[in-house]
Amino acid sequence: MATGRHDEESDIDLLVLLSGELDYFEELRTIIRLLEPVQFETDRLISARPAVAEEVEQGTLNFYRNVVEEGIRL
Numbered sequence: 131m132a133t134g135r136h137d138e139e140s141d142i143d144l145l146v147l148l149s150g151e152l153d154y155f156e157e158l159r160t161i162i163r164l165l166e167p168v169q170f171e172t173d174r175l176i177s178a179r180p181a182v183a184e185e186v187e188q189g190t191l192n193f194y195r196n197v198v199e200e201g202i203r204l
Contacts, residue, residue, distance in 0.1 A: 141175040144204075145197055147183035154180060 146161055157180035169176050181194070189195040 139174075141177055142172075144176065144178040145186070145201070146178055146180045147186055148180055149183055152180060152182050 146157070148157060158178075161178045161180060165176050165178060185191070186194040186197060189198060
């Protein structure tokens with residue numbers, strides 16, 4: 131998700147929504163591996179983190195509530 135506020139030097143922040151149980155660090159390694167070729171083709175930093183979709187939708191953390199309110203679903 132993105133907030134829609136950006137400039138030429140903005141990084142790219144992604145929250146990767148997954149279903150079911152989550153092994154955070156295993157999923158993070160997978161995301162990093164999948165994004166690596168894309169990262170080499172851009173001059174912007176890509177920052178991604180996994181999250182359980184149901185927890186984001188329920189707003190269990192303030193961060194998740196902000197993502198739902200301000201983010202852009204890609």
